[in-house]
Amino acid sequence: RNHSKIQSNQKNHVNIQSNLKNRVKIPSIQKNREKIQKNRTKIQKNQAKILNTKRNHSKIQSNQKNHVKLQSNQKNHMKLQSNPKNHVKIQSNLRRFRAVRRFRRIA
Numbered sequence: 001r002n003h004s005k006i007q008s009n010q011k012n013h014v015n016i017q018s019n020l021k022n023r024v025k026i027p028s029i030q031k032n033r034e035k036i037q038k039n040r041t042k043i044q045k046n047q048a049k050i051l052n053t054k055r056n057h058s059k060i061q062s063n064q065k066n067h068v069k070l071q072s073n074q075k076n077h078m079k080l081q082s083n084p085k086n087h088v089k090i091q092s093n094l095r096r097f098r099a100v101r102r103f104r105r106i107a
Contacts, residue, residue: 080086 077090081090
C-alpha cells in the first residue's frame, strides 16, 4: 500500500512541476499572440503599400505615354510654324484663344 501511495505522490509531484512550468509559459504565449496580431497589421499595411505602388506605376506609364504624345505634338507644331502662312494663322488662333480665356475668367 505504502509503495503505491509513494508512486502516486511522485506522479503528483511530477504533474505539479509541469503545471508550474506551464504557468511560467503563459505570459510568453500571450506576448506571442500580441506579436502575431502586430505582424498581421504590418502585413495589411504592406499590402496597401503594394497596391499603391502598382497604381503609381500605372500612372507613371500613362505619363510616359502622354509625354511621347506631347513630344510628337510639339514636333508637328514646329512643322506647322515653319510654314509662314500657317505661322500667321497659328498666332491669330492663339490670340483668339487667349481672348476667350480672358473673357471666361472675367465672366
